Amino acid sequence: MASLTERILQVMNNPNNIRNIGIIAHIHHGKTTLTDSLLAGAGMLAEELAGEAMFTWWHETERQREMTVYGAAVSMVHNYENQDYLINLIDTPGHVEFSGQVTRATRAIDGAIVVVDFVDGIMPQTETVLRTALKEYVKPVLFINKTDRAITELKLSPQQIMERIGKIVIEVNRLIDKYSPPEFKGKWNVNVNDGSVAFGSAKFHWALSVPFMKKYNVSFKDVIEIYNQFLEDKEKLKEEMRKKAPVAKVVLDMVIRHLPSPVEAQKYRIPHIWKGDINSDVGKAMLNLDSNGPIVINVTNVIIDKVSKQEIATARIFSGTLSKGDDVYLIQAGRQIKIQQVAIWKGIQRINVDSAKAGNIIALVGIKGLYPGETIVGKVQDPKSVETFEEMRHWLDPVVTKS
Ligand code: GDP
Numbered sequence: 466m467a468s469l470t471e472r473i474l475q476v477m478n479n480p481n482n483i484r485n486i487g488i489i490a491h492i493h494h495g496k497t498t499l500t501d502s503l504l505a506g507a508g509m510l511a512e513e514l515a516g517e518a519m520f521t522w523w524h525e526t527e528r529q530r531e532m533t534v535y536g537a538a539v540s541m542v543h544n545y546e547n548q549d550y551l552i553n554l555i556d557t558p559g560h561v562e563f564s565g566q567v568t569r570a571t572r573a574i575d576g577a578i579v580v581v582d583f584v585d586g587i588m589p590q591t592e593t594v595l596r597t598a599l600k601e602y603v604k605p606v607l608f609i610n611k612t613d614r615a616i617t618e619l620k621l622s623p624q625q626i627m628e629r630i631g632k633i634v635i636e637v638n639r640l641i642d643k644y645s646p647p648e649f650k651g652k653w654n655v656n657v658n659d660g661s662v663a664f665g666s667a668k669f670h671w672a673l674s675v676p677f678m679k680k681y682n683v684s685f686k687d688v689i690e691i692y693n694q695f696l697e698d699k700e701k702l703k704e705e706m707r708k709k710a711p712v713a714k715v716v717l718d719m720v721i722r723h724l725p726s727p728v729e730a731q732k733y734r735i736p737h738i739w740k741g742d743i744n745s746d747v748g749k750a751m752l753n754l755d756s757n758g759p760i761v762i763n764v765t766n767v768i769i770d771k772v773s774k775q776e777i778a779t780a781r782i783f784s785g786t787l788s789k790g791d792d793v794y795l796i797q798a799g800r801q802i803k804i805q806q807v808a809i810w811k812g813i814q815r816i817n818v819d820s821a822k823a824g825n826i827i828a829l830v831g832i833k834g835l836y837p838g839e840t841i842v843g844k845v846q847d848p849k850s851v852e853t854f855e856e857m858r859h860w861l862d863p864v865v866t867k868s
Pocket residue numbers: 490491492493494495496497498499530610611612613614665666667668669
């Protein structure tokens with residue numbers, strides 16, 4: 466069996482099997498917990514953080530919960546119908562005060578998992594983040610979190626649970642109807658039966674969707690029985706539920722099935738997120754995700770690594786292939802640089818690669834003066850003439866420091 470790194474290196478060359486996504490949610494609805502449980506469930510933490518290291522890491526993570534736990538992105542490999550997929554999960558800040566940053570981070574993603582708390586339901590920030598995502602042509606799927614509380618606290622019957630889920634779905638679809646781009650009105654609604662809705666508990670590592678329940682013959686009654694049996698032993702409960710209905714499988718299957726690849730998404734997103742001429746060479750290359758075309762990269766986030774003190778930029782390659790040693794031009798900074806290092810993510814770690822094609826999310830390390838919002842171009846005749854992704858005014862946004 467190929468190692469995780471080998472699998473990632475292979476799948477990053479097949480953009481049809483890449484999904485660039487974000488998790489969007491009202492605060493405390495479980496975005497961080499879901500990220501943790503997906504990473505753990507997809508086996509992205511085990512290989513690099515075994516035994517003691519894993520324990521220390523979780524401990525540290527637990528302490529830092531209020532801060533940014535991960536960098537700007539993490540990645541997962543997931544096998545769906547006998548094919549590997551690379552899922553890049555990019556952090557999108559939820560606060561409206563950072564609206565410039567939210568829009569910028571949203572530009573890097575094509576799809577989003579909207580997380581809604583089973584008990585709280587839709588909250589004001591759910592509407593704000595969903596509206597921003599839809600405005601940027603980001604397609605949603607829904608995860609209803611904290612469904613365990615329906616069992617342990619509210620003591621609802623399976624039918625009552627399904628009714629409540631149905632109500633949340635209706636409300637989310639009302640927002641999707643309200644804010645969807647015109648050409649996707651009525652097409653981007655989420656649906657319990659087709660599996661674009663999942664429900665479960667990020668904290669207890671389980672999730673269900675209707676297709677999963679049918680295929681594996683699992684019902685809410687089974688879940689309630691497991692809860693009743695292991696209520697006193699939370700670790701055992703987690704283990705049993707993880708076996709019965711693994712959160713990573715259900716949620717990542719949903720992502721792969723219902724959220725678009727960069728190949729599909731750039732065709733309709735580029736004309737809206739980039740204001741240049743779509744019929745120019747650069748425009749066509751981005752529309753078609755042409756990895757042989759001009760290099761066009763948008764930097765969506767820059768953090769300073771606490772340990773190395775280096776700048777780490779997260780960026781999306783919209784066209785072309787970026788290789789180590791390439792000479793590229795930073796349009797807003799107005800200067801040429803040589804790319805010393807190209808990295809991608811393996812779980813929470815960065816790994817260096819020789820090159821990365823259009824559709825990938827990359828990390829660029831140690832480039833001084835690289836600001837969020839920058840457009841990087843290469844292999845074009847007149848780099849200064851290429852339209853940027855953002856205007857200069859975003860330059861004054863603060864650089865977020867990783868703590
Ligand atoms: P974020 O602000 O959206 O990142 O939310 P967090 O992931 O930090 O979660 C907020 C709180 O909800 C924390 O206390 C979590 O332990 C708790 N939480 C998250 N997921 C679940 C869940 O599935 N069930 C229950 N009961 N609590 C959860």
